[in-house]
Amino acid sequence: xxxxxxxDEKAHRFGRLSLCVGMAATLIFPLLLILVFRVPPDxxxxxxxxxxxxxxxxxxxxxxxxxxxxxxxxxxMYIMVLTGNYTNLKIPASLAAMEAAGLDPANYTEESDVxxxxxxxxSAIVSILVIVLGVLxxxxxxxxLATPVLKPAFDNIVPALxxxxxxxxxxxNFRLALVPFLLGILLLGTGVINSALVLPLLILAxxxxxxxMYKKGWxx
Amino acid sequence: xxxxxEIANHPAMYxxxxxxxxIVLWQSAVYIRRALKRAGELGIAKDRLRHAVRVAALTxxxxxxxxxxxxxxxxxxLGLPFSWARLSIIGSLSYELMAAEIGAAASGAALGGAGxxxxxxxxxxxxxxxxxxxxxxxxxxxxxxxxxxxxRSIKKSGTGTWGKVLMAALIVSLYSRxxxxxxxxxxxxxxxxxxxAVSMLLLNLLIKKGRGFRWLSDFSLSVSMVLGMTASVLCxx
Numbered sequence: 245x246x247x248x249x250x251x252d253e254k255a256h257r258f259g260r261l262s263l264c265v266g267m268a269a270t271l272i273f274p275l276l277l278i279l280v281f282r283v284p285p286d287x288x289x290x291x292x293x294x295x296x297x298x299x300x301x302x303x304x305x306x307x308x309x310x311x312x313x314x315x316x317x318x319x320x321m322y323i324m325v326l327t328g329n330y331t332n333l334k335i336p337a338s339l340a341a342m343e344a345a346g347l348d349p350a351n352y353t354e355e356s357d358v359x360x361x362x363x364x365x366x367s368a369i370v371s372i373l374v375i376v377l378g379v380l381x382x383x384x385x386x387x388x389l390a391t392p393v394l395k396p397a398f399d400n401i402v403p404a405l406x407x408x409x410x411x412x413x414x415x416x417n418f419r420l421a422l423v424p425f426l427l428g429i430l431l432l433g434t435g436v437i438n439s440a441l442v443l444p445l446l447i448l449a450x451x452x453x454x455x456x457m458y459k460k461g462w463x464x
Numbered sequence: 465x466x467x468x469x470e471i472a473n474h475p476a477m478y479x480x481x482x483x484x485x486x487i488v489l490w491q492s493a494v495y496i497r498r499a500l501k502r503a504g505e506l507g508i509a510k511d512r513l514r515h516a517v518r519v520a521a522l523t524x525x526x527x528x529x530x531x532x533x534x535x536x537x538x539x540x541x542l543g544l545p546f547s548w549a550r551l552s553i554i555g556s557l558s559y560e561l562m563a564a565e566i567g568a569a570a571s572g573a574a575l576g577g578a579g580x581x582x583x584x585x586x587x588x589x590x591x592x593x594x595x596x597x598x599x600x601x602x603x604x605x606x607x608x609x610x611x612x613x614x615x616r617s618i619k620k621s622g623t624g625t626w627g628k629v630l631m632a633a634l635i636v637s638l639y640s641r642x643x644x645x646x647x648x649x650x651x652x653x654x655x656x657x658x659x660x661a662v663s664m665l666l667l668n669l670l671i672k673k674g675r676g677f678r679w680l681s682d683f684s685l686s687v688s689m690v691l692g693m694t695a696s697v698l699c700x701x
Contacts (some may be wrong), residue, residue: 251502255495256608262491267600269487270553270593272480273546277589281471283582286571290590293570297563297595305598313607314614315634319495321611325603327488328554331642333527337520339635340685344519345512350632355508361499362513363520365492370524371531372485375552378532379544385532396700397693400656401530403646404692405523407660408685410639412668417636420629424637428644443641450637451630458629 252318255361259322266326307444315349317357323364327371331443336405337367343412419463423453468582472543481549488553515682522686526693531557538564541576546589554596567591652696660692 277283312330313321316338324334341363342349347356378385388394414421424446431437437445457463471477503513534557538547542564550560565575567588573579575588618627646653667684670677680687 251498254498256611258491258494258498259607260604262487262494263600263604266484266487266491266553267597267604269483270596272483273477273549274586274590274593276476276480277471277582277586280476281474281582283471283586285586285590286583289567289571289583289587293567293587293591294594296566296570297591298598300562300566301595301598305602309599309602309606310610311634312638313610315631315638318607318611319499321603321607323491323495325599326491326554327552328559329527329531329551329556331638332530332556333524335638336527337523340523341516341520344681345516348628349635350628352627352631354502354506358499358503358506358508359513359516361495362503362517365496365499366517366520367524368488368492370521371528372488372552374525374528375532375535375548378529378535379548382536382544385536393701394697396652396696398530398533400646400653400693400696401527401689402642403653403657404660404689404696405527405685406639406642407646407657407692408664408688410643411661411664413632413636413639414643417632420633421636421640424640425644428640429647432645432648443638446641446644447634447637450633450640454629454633455626458626463629 252357255319255322259319263322263326304440307441311444311447317352317360319357319361320364323361323368327368329371332402332405333371334364334367336409338363340409341366349413419457420450420454424450468580468585469543471582472546472585474545477543477545481545481552484549484553518682519685522682526686526689542585542588550592554600555592559595560592563592563595564588652699655699656692656696658692659695660688663688663691 278285312335315335316324320338324330327334338360339349342356342359345355345359347353347359349356414425427449428442428446431442431445432439454463500513531551535544535547535551538551538557538560541547542550547560551557555563561575565588567590568575568577568580568584570591571580571584571587573581573584618630643657646657664684667680667688671681671684
C-alpha cells in the first residue's frame with residue numbers, strides 16, 4: 245500500500261514540476277518579441293486582451309477540468325494538460341490503448357493508470373514526430389494536404405474517430421448514453437449554449453442520470 | 465509579405481519551439497520510465513504493454529496529421545514557429561484561433577488583416593500565452609486534491625459499483641458529445657461517423673472469428689477512422 249501511494253505521490257510531484265517548467269517556458273515567445281525583437285508592447289491592449297481571455301477561460305477551463313480529470317490517471321493528466329489536444333487526440337488514444345490491453349476503462353485500476361500513462365506519453369511523442377515531419381515537408385505537403393478534394397477527410401476526423409471508438413462503449417452502456425446523447429443533440433442542434441460548455445454540461449447530465457438510474461437499480 | 469511575419473518567422477523563434485518540445489519530450493520520457501518500472505512491479509505482461517502502446521501510437525497518427533493541417537492554416541497569420549509551438553503545447557486549434565483573435569481585437573485590428581502589425585502580433589502572443597495559464601494553474605494547484613477527493617468518495621461507496629457506473633457515465637458522456645455533433649450536422653460528418661462505426665464492428669467480428677485476424681486489432685481503430693474519412697471524400701467528389 246505504501247508503495248502505491250508513493251508512485252502516485254511522485255507522479256503528482258513531477259507533474260506539478262513539469263507543468264511549472266512548461267508554464268514558465270511558454271513565456272519565451274512574448275519575451276523574445278519584447279526583448280530580442282524589441283517590439284514595443286501595447287500594454288493597454290495586452291491587458292484588455294488577457295482580461296477577456298481569462299474571463300472566458302475561467303469557466304471553460306474549470307468545467308472541463310472538473311469533468312475530465314476523473315477519467316484520467318494522475319500521470320496521464322499532467323501529460324495531457326502540458327500537450328493539449330485532449331478530446332481530438334489524447335483521450336481517444338488513451339481509451340483505445342486501454343481497450344486494446346483488455347481493460348475496461350470504467351474499472352480504473354493501477355494497471356489502467358500505467359497503461360494510460362504509457363498511452364498518453366507515446367501519443368505525445370508520436371504527435372511531435374508527425375508534426376516535425378509535417379513541418380519538414382511543409383512545402384510539398386501544403387499543396388497535397390490543402391487540396392479541396394481531401395478537405396472533407398480532415399474536416400471529419402473527429403466524427404470518424406468517435407464513430408469507431410464510441411460504438412462499442414455505447415452498445416454496452418446504452419442506458420447511460422441515452423440522456424447525454426439526446427441532450428447533446430438538443431443543445432448542439434439549437435445552439436443555445438456556447439459550444440465550449442456543451443461537454444461539461446453533458447457530463448453533468450450523464451452523471452446525474454446515471455446516479456438516478458443506479459439508485460433505481462436500472463444500471464448496475 | 466507583412467513586416468511582422470518577418471519577425472514571426474525569424475529563425476530565433478525556433479528556439480522557443482525547441483525549448484517547449486524539449487520539455488514535452490522530457491516529461492514523457494520520465495513518465496514512461498516510471499510507468500514501465502511500475503508495470504514490472506505490477507507484473508503486467510510485456511505484450512499487453514506493447515499492444516497498448518502500438519494502438520496509442522497508431523491512433524495518434526491521423527489526428528496529428530490534422531494538427532499539421534491546422535498548422536497550415538495558422539502559420540500564414542502567426543508565423544510557423546509560434547503556431548507550431550502552440551499547437552504542440554497545451555492548446556488546440558480552436559482555442560489558439562480564438563485567443564489570437566481576442567488579441568487582435570484588443571489591439572484594434574483583425575487577425576492577419578490590414579492593421580495587424582508587430583504590436584498586434586505581440587498582443588495575440590501574450591493573450592494566447594496567458595489564457596493557457598488557467599488550465600495549467602488549476603492542474604498544478606488543484607488536481608492532486610481533486611483526484612484524492614474523487615478516489616476517496618469512490619472508495620466510500622463500498623463495493624465500488626457506483627464507482628464503475630460513474631466512470632462509465634463519464635466516458636459515455638464524453639463520447640456522446642462527439643457522437644451527437646455529427647448527428648446534428650448531418651452530411652459528410654454523419655457519414656464518416658457511421659462508416660467508421662460499422663467498419664469497427666465488422667473488424668471486431670473478424671478479429672473474434674479467427675486467430676489469423678488477431679493482428680488486425682492494432683489497426684482496427686485507425687483503419688475504421690480512415691475508411692470513415694475516405695467515405696466522406698468519395699461522397700464529396
